[in-house]
Amino acid sequence: MEYEVLARKFRPQLFSEVIGQKNILQTLMNALAKNRIAHAYLFSGPKGVGKTTFARLLAKALNCQQKEGIEPCNTCSSCKEIAKSISMDVIEIDGASNRGIDEIRKIKENVGYAASSGNYKIYIIDEVHMLTKEAFNALLKTLEEPPSHVKFFFATTHPSKLPTTIISRCQRFALERFSTSMITEKLETILKSLTIEYEKSALLLIANVADGSMRDAESLLDQVIAFESKVNRANVIESLGIVEKKELYFLDELKRVQNIGPVFELTQKLITSGKDLNLFLEDLMQHIRHYLIIAILKEKATEFLQESTQDMEIYFKNQDLYSKELCLYLLEYLIQSQERFHFTSNKQVLLEVILLEIIQSQKPKRFEDLLDNMQQQPKAKPQEKKKMSQNKMDTIIRFSQVELEGILKKTT
Numbered sequence: 001m002e003y004e005v006l007a008r009k010f011r012p013q014l015f016s017e018v019i020g021q022k023n024i025l026q027t028l029m030n031a032l033a034k035n036r037i038a039h040a041y042l043f044s045g046p047k048g049v050g051k052t053t054f055a056r057l058l059a060k061a062l063n064c065q066q067k068e069g070i071e072p073c074n075t076c077s078s079c080k081e082i083a084k085s086i087s088m089d090v091i092e093i094d095g096a097s098n099r100g101i102d103e104i105r106k107i108k109e110n111v112g113y114a115a116s117s118g119n120y121k122i123y124i125i126d127e128v129h130m131l132t133k134e135a136f137n138a139l140l141k142t143l144e145e146p147p148s149h150v151k152f153f154f155a156t157t158h159p160s161k162l163p164t165t166i167i168s169r170c171q172r173f174a175l176e177r178f179s180t181s182m183i184t185e186k187l188e189t190i191l192k193s194l195t196i197e198y199e200k201s202a203l204l205l206i207a208n209v210a211d212g213s214m215r216d217a218e219s220l221l222d223q224v225i226a227f228e229s230k231v232n233r234a235n236v237i238e239s240l241g242i243v244e245k246k247e248l249y250f251l252d253e254l255k256r257v258q259n260i261g262p263v264f265e266l267t268q269k270l271i272t273s274g275k276d277l278n279l280f281l282e283d284l285m286q287h288i289r290h291y292l293i294i295a296i297l298k299e300k301a302t303e304f305l306q307e308s309t310q311d312m313e314i315y316f317k318n319q320d321l322y323s324k325e326l327c328l329y330l331l332e333y334l335i336q337s338q339e340r341f342h343f344t345s346n347k348q349v350l351l352e353v354i355l356l357e358i359i360q361s362q363k364p365k366r367f368e369d370l371l372d373n374m375q376q377q378p379k380a381k382p383q384e385k386k387k388m389s390q391n392k393m394d395t396i397i398r399f400s401q402v403e404l405e406g407i408l409k410k411t412t
């Protein structure tokens with residue numbers, strides 16, 4: 001039998017199987033129960049959070065021939081055809097590859113005809129923001145006066161790229177990223193049903209790399225299973241090219257003793273062992289973000305960060321190395337470096353520079369301390385004074401609340 005990828009095999013087939021997105025789920029289930037389904041829905045959100053899953057579920061529920069309550073039966077011919085994407089009444093269009101007006105014209109020509117067997121003719125357009133301007137105009141006419149048996153379900157990762165005229169004619173749902181615990185729970189369910197052995201800490205690693213995308217997490221799990229039959233920490237690290245925290249903690253130790261010599265060896269090791277350097281930079285950012293969160297939330301950081309007890313112990317032990325101000329500076333520095341990282345022809349050199357900066361950078365002075373310091377300075381000539389205070393000002397790193405939120409968002 002052909003191998004079915006996990007994301008497809010374990011896609012929710014019932015509303016009761018949907019994880020998270022509670023408000024959206026509730027609204028849709030109410031609408032189904034009251035038989036008040038809008039003629040157009042727009043599902044927006046990052047990749048892998050369930051936009052097309054919702055669209056397909058809704059399509060199945062609407063056209064199911066032996067619906068039980070609001071849930072589709074998943075056994076009638078309509079449900080089966082939709083699941084296989086071969087239904088004549090539920091037409092799925094990938095907006096990215098079918099961008100033109102011809103596709104939309106086809107829809108316009110066909111909406112007039114009744115559905116062949118089901119109740120509704122349903123058009124699911126994925127990545128709808130990719131359609132051309134002409135295609136949108138053609139679509140708009142249909143959206144303005146859709147026949148009652150026609151429904152449009154749109155999905156997009158970039159709702160801001162859609163014309164407002166389209167958006168205003170849809171009921172909109174913004175889907176959220178999945179939390180780490182939601183992802184690890186789903187992965188556990190999958191592994192249990194496949195009777196594959198696993199370590200919880202390994203699933204946590206996968207969830208962290210997946211960054212809120214369930215589909216990414218499932219694909220990563222596919223990758224690990226293809227590599228080894230057991231899903232343990234070592235296999236995940238090896239198969240996904242993840243850098244262990246061991247290396248990050250080593251960096252902390254170098255910072256403590258201010259020893260920069262081993263940086264070159266460390267970088268070399270990362271490269272020769274085939275680690276993904278982009279991923280390493282991400283991990284570095286997460287690492288510093290952990291210290292920032294500890295600096296701000298103190299003891300409460302433990303429940304927020306979802307790390308193992310051993311890891312949290314190390315973080316708390318080393319927290320004196322990274323003040324809040326230093327974390328903010330380093331995160332800003334890492335975000336900028338990440339952009340440069342994509343374009344540099346020599347990633348090794350840039351990585352060495354980054355690691356040296358992390359080890360050597362000291363806690364930036366607090367604004368208040370600098371002011372005190374300036375007031376205590378002996379009187380200087382106005383010209384010199386201006387120069388001096390300018391230099392001091394240059395060393396002050398000021399972050400407004402907005403910037404802090406921006407940084408946290410970028411690193412989440």
Ligand SMILES: [Zn+2]
Pocket residue numbers: 063064065066067072073074075076077078079080
């Ligand atoms: Zn059915």
